[in-house]
Amino acid sequence: MENYIPISSINTFVYCKRRFYLEYFLGFRTDNFYTLEGKEKHSDLEHWTDGGKYYKNIYVYSENLGVEGIIDIVLIKDGKITIIEEKRGRRAEWENDKFQVLAQAIAFEETYNKKVDEISIYYEFSNRRRYIEKTEDEIKKLKEIIENMKSIITSGLVPKFEYTNRCEGCSEKEVCLPEFTLIKEED
Numbered sequence: 001m002e003n004y005i006p007i008s009s010i011n012t013f014v015y016c017k018r019r020f021y022l023e024y025f026l027g028f029r030t031d032n033f034y035t036l037e038g039k040e041k042h043s044d045l046e047h048w049t050d051g052g053k054y055y056k057n058i059y060v061y062s063e064n065l066g067v068e069g070i071i072d073i074v075l076i077k078d079g080k081i082t083i084i085e086e087k088r089g090r091r092a093e094w095e096n097d098k099f100q101v102l103a104q105a106i107a108f109e110e111t112y113n114k115k116v117d118e119i120s121i122y123y124e125f126s127n128r129r130r131y132i133e134k135t136e137d138e139i140k141k142l143k144e145i146i147e148n149m150k151s152i153i154t155s156g157l158v159p160k161f162e163y164t165n166r167c168e169g170c171s172e173k174e175v176c177l178p179e180f181t182l183i184k185e186e187d
């Protein structure tokens with residue numbers, strides 16, 4: 001949908017708002033070891049869906065949030081709907097993964113007018129799932145994140161460079177240099 005924010009960008013924004021800018025505005029999608037591995041997601045679905053029926057790559061959108069995206073897996077078992085986002089790596093409490101899958105769940109409910117019973121992230125390396133609570137508090141935080149993303153999109157100003165421990169593993173670090181002068185930074 002026109003002007004809808006990709007749900008996967010929520011993950012990028014929470015990871016680093018400057019990275020979101022580089023990818024959203026300038027189209028940088030540099031791959032490094034981690035991102036390439038992340039594209040090779042081959043979880044053993046038959047093993048852990050436990051006889052449930054599953055659907056892959058389901059498109060969803062939310063007019064209320066102004067977002068759209070793809071859900072990796074929708075699992076239906078015993079009348080219960082579970083959405084699952086597949087990630088490489090080990091199970092961890094990453095905030096960026098949480099808000100991405102939360103937005104997916106809200107968009108699924110709006111697109112299909114059906115309640116999501118369970119929201120989860122599957123971490124391939126540790127072969128474990130993390131379950132996400134859809135609380136009012138988390139929904140409020142998600143809405144604030146999306147509003148902040150929209151502010152950046154409207155202003156067109158790149159967030160300032162700020163070195164964090166995430167920079168070392170970031171696939172955009174080669175283009176995200178403090179002396180990178182093609183873009184105008186916010187004040």
Ligand code: SF4
Pocket residue numbers: 015016017018019020022161162163164166167168170171172173176
């Ligand atoms: S190198 Fe650091 S500041 Fe730049 S986009 Fe990546 S995480 Fe963000």
